[in-house]
Amino acid sequence: MTDLLVRLQPIFHDVFDSTDLRIVRESSASSIEGWDSLTHIHLVSSVEREFGIRFALGELEELKNVGDMLDLIERKKAQ
Template sequence: MERNEIFEKLNEIFRDVFDDESLTVTEETSAADIEDWDSLTHITLISEVEDAFDMKFSMKEVVGMKNVGEMADIIEREA
């Protein structure tokens, strides 16, 4: 899957999870940029991304990813 396709799909998931249609995520977007992105919503987000890309993050990846770019890196590897 091309990186821009991954981002397109991620963008859709982020809008859905954070219930915000104006949201656009980039490589650098992190929890600091989105108000509702706390540890609880992170769990919801992870599970939605896993379902959408039919893959699983490891425990280390879930707690370690710093921004959406890193999330996309993992998806690129796994999906």
């Protein structure tokens, strides 16, 4: 799981245009400034490309924080 978090870090730097940003499992739209619907879809697309997975539409709504995203990536990779 920590490996996944390490791989997510540069994606967040790129999407949020901030190299200072440090994410943890609890990081969410309320703690990261600028995490809105556009950034969310940008983030999702980048994650899909990086991990070679595809999120279902209904799953996107349930991603409340980085931890949810990590769990879902792990489930998708295991399928």
